[in-house]
Amino acid sequence: MLTNEIKALADSWESMAIDIRRMLHRIPETQFNEFKTSGYICSVLDTLGIPYKKGYGGGTGIVAEIHGEGEGKCVALRADIDALPIKEETNLPFASEHEGFMHACGHDAHMAIALYTAFILNELKASFKGLVKILFQPAEEGDGGAEIMIEEGVLEDPKVDVCIGGHVMSEYETGTIVYKKGSLMSSPDNFEVVIRGTGGHGAYPERCVNPIAVTADVVKKLTSLTDANVPRVVSVCTIEGGTCPNVIPSEVKITGTARTFTRQSREEVARLIEDRVREVCDEYLCGYDYKFIPLYPALINDDAVTEAFCTSAVKIVGEEKVIPTHQVSMAGDDFSYFAASVPSTYVHIGCRSEESEEIYPIHNPLFTVDESCLKTAAMCYSQYIIDCLAGEW
Numbered sequence: 001m002l003t004n005e006i007k008a009l010a011d012s013w014e015s016m017a018i019d020i021r022r023m024l025h026r027i028p029e030t031q032f033n034e035f036k037t038s039g040y041i042c043s044v045l046d047t048l049g050i051p052y053k054k055g056y057g058g059g060t061g062i063v064a065e066i067h068g069e070g071e072g073k074c075v076a077l078r079a080d081i082d083a084l085p086i087k088e089e090t091n092l093p094f095a096s097e098h099e100g101f102m103h104a105c106g107h108d109a110h111m112a113i114a115l116y117t118a119f120i121l122n123e124l125k126a127s128f129k130g131l132v133k134i135l136f137q138p139a140e141e142g143d144g145g146a147e148i149m150i151e152e153g154v155l156e157d158p159k160v161d162v163c164i165g166g167h168v169m170s171e172y173e174t175g176t177i178v179y180k181k182g183s184l185m186s187s188p189d190n191f192e193v194v195i196r197g198t199g200g201h202g203a204y205p206e207r208c209v210n211p212i213a214v215t216a217d218v219v220k221k222l223t224s225l226t227d228a229n230v231p232r233v234v235s236v237c238t239i240e241g242g243t244c245p246n247v248i249p250s251e252v253k254i255t256g257t258a259r260t261f262t263r264q265s266r267e268e269v270a271r272l273i274e275d276r277v278r279e280v281c282d283e284y285l286c287g288y289d290y291k292f293i294p295l296y297p298a299l300i301n302d303d304a305v306t307e308a309f310c311t312s313a314v315k316i317v318g319e320e321k322v323i324p325t326h327q328v329s330m331a332g333d334d335f336s337y338f339a340a341s342v343p344s345t346y347v348h349i350g351c352r353s354e355e356s357e358e359i360y361p362i363h364n365p366l367f368t369v370d371e372s373c374l375k376t377a378a379m380c381y382s383q384y385i386i387d388c389l390a391g392e393w
């Protein structure tokens, strides 16, 4: 439905969407501080006359609404809006103007795609029923703005029937949309362990229990919990302990991340980490404190929504550009809260330029997107939302 109209609108709005992405790229802000970013999104929505409510998710979240003709279903499209504390090294003419901060996860592209989709749907709103909610969500990196916005009721009144979203990925070529039914991204939980030994003079280790020696064994055992067959990843990422070369400290703190896909394997990893820590500490006769810090649930795509999304995407970008994958990602994304609340799908948006020799992954100071990915994603989102609200799905 309306495939040619969507393509024509996508052509006419493309350069504006690229300008928006570049503008947002200049002003990266980290979680819950996305005030300039949020203000800029509101100004774009104002220009287009698209109504919105702001102040969600700690202040910077926005919900824009595009009403079709008459009663119908409600589809939500989510875009995350935060950046990372990374110093940009791309030397692009529109590189970050905020020293030490960067849109290294491509959320600038996600916002531009969401606004681009909003322009297209706003032009075509006489052709569908129901409502489109565009959710601009703060704090994806770390503290989970999604959960807060859901608690604030963004999925209610009217109730959201389906939610979609996506992430730019430089491992996939621009122009492609990569999808997966079922498990897509892990539960990215954290853990903290404090090993309590007995400190003393570095010259007399026999009078001490050196927590650094204990930690060395603990790290080895925890690392070996990583198991591709589960799948499960356990990585120790920080070690803090000791102050000078001749004093054995009395404690060492380690932190790390544990990634799993099911509730059962999540509970199991929390238990296994403590078991390994206890075994080593018992051997050395020392104590420990242990904390498992659950972050997001795993991101599980709904089969039927994923299938319907792909059928719509194929209509507009062609079968060869809509690619299935069996690979799960050990990264996490708090889109998982939306997916756990309503039938949802989250796709990967290829953003690697064919000409680029080097591929820099997300969270790298040289990461960048081939901007033609904006059009591919906005067309696929628009086509799916229109098909969904026209009653096709």
Ligand SMILES: [Zn+2]
Residues within 6 Å of the ligand: 105, 141, 362, 363
């Ligand atoms: Zn990220």
Ligand SMILES: [Zn+2]
Residues within 6 Å of the ligand: 105, 106, 107, 140, 167
């Ligand atoms: Zn991201």
